[in-house]
Amino acid sequence: MSQVALVTGAAQGLGLAIASRLFAAGYAVAITDLSLERAQAAADRLDPSGQRSLALKLDVDSKADFEAALAAVVERFGALHVAVNNAAMTMTTPVMQISPEEFDRVLSLNTRSVFVGCQVFGAHMAAAGYGRIVNMASLAGQNGGTATGAHYAASKGAIVTLTKIFAKELASGGVTVNAIAPGPIESPAVRAAVPPERMEGLLANIPVKRLGDADFLGDLVVQLARPEAYFTTGATWDVNGGLFMR
Numbered sequence: 001m002s003q004v005a006l007v008t009g010a011a012q013g014l015g016l017a018i019a020s021r022l023f024a025a026g027y028a029v030a031i032t033d034l035s036l037e038r039a040q041a042a043a044d045r046l047d048p049s050g051q052r053s054l055a056l057k058l059d060v061d062s063k064a065d066f067e068a069a070l071a072a073v074v075e076r077f078g079a080l081h082v083a084v085n086n087a088a089m090t091m092t093t094p095v096m097q098i099s100p101e102e103f104d105r106v107l108s109l110n111t112r113s114v115f116v117g118c119q120v121f122g123a124h125m126a127a128a129g130y131g132r133i134v135n136m137a138s139l140a141g142q143n144g145g146t147a148t149g150a151h152y153a154a155s156k157g158a159i160v161t162l163t164k165i166f167a168k169e170l171a172s173g174g175v176t177v178n179a180i181a182p183g184p185i186e187s188p189a190v191r192a193a194v195p196p197e198r199m200e201g202l203l204a205n206i207p208v209k210r211l212g213d214a215d216f217l218g219d220l221v222v223q224l225a226r227p228e229a230y231f232t233t234g235a236t237w238d239v240n241g242g243l244f245m246r
């Protein structure tokens with residue numbers, strides 16, 4: 001029986017790249033997203049036979065959706081070994097103009113979702129005595145991000161802290177919890193956020209002068225998901241081309 005992974009926000013972008021690399025590494029993969037249709041389309045492209053994939057609607061704002069997705073994965077594949085809390089949203093508003101409601105919305109979708117994901121998936125994994133959780137943070141959570149992304153940056157910084165807390169809590173259950181903090185990665189989101197005329201300026205600021213590679217993030221998740229990765233937990237893995245160094 002394959003090891004089993006679940007990725008949130010996996011219909012496109014980094015989540016899809018991570019799900020694809022896990023699938024290529026032999027995992028059975030649950031591709032989850034806000035829209036079941038988009039999750040199913042991604043799963044169909046990845047795994048036309050449908051033998052090692054499962055498309056699910058999982059709105060990360062809903063604890064009930066997390067619980068239902070876990071139940072569906074266990075029913076189909078028997079267990080869940082790896083969970084990637086990847087889904088997030090961005091909003092761009094100058095910091096002094098962000099309303100409390102907008103702040104709450106971004107923190108709920110980006111941070112509370114990771115908190116709930118770690119609780120729901122972590123409890124299942126700890127009961128089984130084994131698991132791997134990877135949370136998607138961001139360079140923005142390390143360096144403060146941009147002037148219009150205060151809530152996004154704060155939401156991602158909090159994920160780094162939650163990752164440490166859950167790593168300590170779940171260690172005795174054989175579960176590791178790590179975060180990845182990417183800088184700008186070649187992805188639809190970055191292409192949408194940075195028009196061609198601004199791309200040169202962005203690249204000029206990156207020490208390695210290139211965007212990051214989404215498949216590399218997927219391969220990093222595969223490494224963190226290995227049983228042999230038991231000794232890295234509570235860590236945040238920077239993948240940012242030198243934009244932030246500890």
Ligand SMILES: NC(=O)c1ccc[n+]([C@@H]2O[C@H](COP(=O)([O-])OP(=O)(O)OC[C@H]3O[C@@H](n4cnc5c(N)ncnc54)[C@H](O)[C@@H]3O)[C@@H](O)[C@H]2O)c1
Nearest residue numbers: 009013014034059060086087088136138182184185187189
């Ligand atoms: N692209 C980058 O360069 C970059 C850099 C640093 C961090 N990140 C992080 O990586 C992750 C993925 O980013 P991306 O660039 O692929 O983003 P994206 O916007 O392309 O994809 C996000 C996915 O999440 C889904 N989603 C949105 N709201 C959801 C909800 N409520 N429930 C479930 N799914 C939902 C979307 O439908 C989409 O498929 C995010 O956590 C983001 O903050 C991305």
Ligand SMILES: CC(C)C1=CC=C(C(=O)O)[C@@H](O)[C@H]1O
Nearest residue numbers: 138139140183184190193194
């Ligand atoms: C648009 C670009 C500068 C960028 C895209 C995505 C980010 C993220 O955290 O999601 C930022 O780190 C930022 O580099």
